[in-house]
Amino acid sequence: MPLRLPPLPALRFFEAAGRHQSFKLAAAELNVTPSAVSHGIVGLEKMLGVELFVREPRGISLTASGADYLSYVSEAFSLIVIGTQRLPNHRANRPIALSCAPTFASRWLLPRLQNFRARWPHVNVTVDTSHRQVGFPVDGFDFAVRMSRAPVAGTAWTRLFGEQLVPVCSPAYLESLRDTHGTPLLRKATLIHVNAASEDWQAWLEATGMEGVDPGDGLRVDTIQLAFEAASMGLGVALGRRPLVDRDLTSGALVEAASSTIASSTAYWLVSAEDAQRRPELFDFRQWMLAEAGQFSCDSSVGAHAPQ
Known part of the structure; x- marks a missing residue:
C-alpha cells in the first residue's frame, strides 16, 4: 500500500514559515499571500491532527511537535534538492x-x-x-x-x-575640526551611526580609550553605504570599515579623521x-x-x- 504523504505545497509553506517564524516572510519567499500560507498550514495541521504553531497577537512560534516535525521536513527537502542536483547534466549552465x-x-x-x-x-x-x-x-x-x-x-x-575600523570624513569636514594648532578634534564632530551595525562608535571609543566624545549624539542611518555617503557630503564623521571604505580613501572622497584603527571582533x-x-x-x-x-x-x- 503506497504511503499517504501530506500535500507538498503545504509542506513547503510549513518549512518556510517554520524557518522564518513568520507567515508573512514565508509568503514573500514563496511568492504567495500570507493568507495562502496560513490556510495551507491549517489544512496540514488538520490532516496531521496536531498543532504545529502557536498563534499569538505579536507573531507565531513553533510548538514542540512543530519544531520536531520541521527537522524532518527540512531534511527531506534537502535530500530532494541534493538528489536532483546530482542528476546527470542537471547542473549544466546553472549560475x-x-x-x-x-x-x-x-x-x-x-x-x-x-x-x-x-x-x-x-x-x-x-x-x-x-x-x-x-x-x-x-x-x-x-x-x-x-x-x-x-x-x-x-x-x-x-x-x-575582519574589518578594520577607522573614523572617516570628507577633506573639507576634517579641516573644520582642526583646532588652532591644526589638530583635528573628534569631540567637535557629528558622529554618523549605523543602526544595524554590530560594532559602531561605542566599540571604537572603548578600544581606543578616547575621552570627551559622546557616542550617543549624531546622525543615524540604517546602512553602511548611507553612512559613507553622508560622510562624503560633509554631514559628519562615519566609522570607516576597511576594506569596504578603501575605494573612498584611495579616491580622496574620504580621509581618516583620526589615526587610531582597531580590528573588529x-x-x-x-x-x-x-x-x-x-x-x-x-x-x-x-x-x-x-x-x-x-x-x-x-x-x-x-x-x-x-x-x-
Whole structure:
C-alpha cells in the first residue's frame, strides 16, 4: 500500500514559515499571500491532527511537535534538492548563487568579480542582497557571506577577513575640526551611526580609550553605504570599515579623521552547504573568494595603526 504523504505545497509553506517564524516572510519567499500560507498550514495541521504553531497577537512560534516535525521536513527537502542536483547534466549552465549584504556586494564583491569572470568566462554568478535567512541547500543558494564572531554549526564556515575600523570624513569636514594648532578634534564632530551595525562608535571609543566624545549624539542611518555617503557630503564623521571604505580613501572622497584603527571582533565568513564543493565551479569560486580576501588580510596587517 503506497504511503499517504501530506500535500507538498503545504509542506513547503510549513518549512518556510517554520524557518522564518513568520507567515508573512514565508509568503514573500514563496511568492504567495500570507493568507495562502496560513490556510495551507491549517489544512496540514488538520490532516496531521496536531498543532504545529502557536498563534499569538505579536507573531507565531513553533510548538514542540512543530519544531520536531520541521527537522524532518527540512531534511527531506534537502535530500530532494541534493538528489536532483546530482542528476546527470542537471547542473549544466546553472549560475553560482550567492547571498550577501548590499554594501558588501557593491563595495567588495562586484569590483572584484570581473577578475573571476576573466578566469572562468563561462561560469555565471547570481548575487542576492535581500535581507533574509538562507537555508542550504533548500533555498537554491550555493554560498552566503555573513558577519559573525564565530562559525555556526550545521554548515561549512570559512573566515574571509575582519574589518578594520577607522573614523572617516570628507577633506573639507576634517579641516573644520582642526583646532588652532591644526589638530583635528573628534569631540567637535557629528558622529554618523549605523543602526544595524554590530560594532559602531561605542566599540571604537572603548578600544581606543578616547575621552570627551559622546557616542550617543549624531546622525543615524540604517546602512553602511548611507553612512559613507553622508560622510562624503560633509554631514559628519562615519566609522570607516576597511576594506569596504578603501575605494573612498584611495579616491580622496574620504580621509581618516583620526589615526587610531582597531580590528573588529566580528568577521566576514563564506558559508556553504557541507557538500557544496562537489561541483568544480563551486570549488573554483570558493578558492577565488579566499584568495581575494587573503590579499586584504595581508594589506591590513601593514596599513593598520595602533590605537593612540
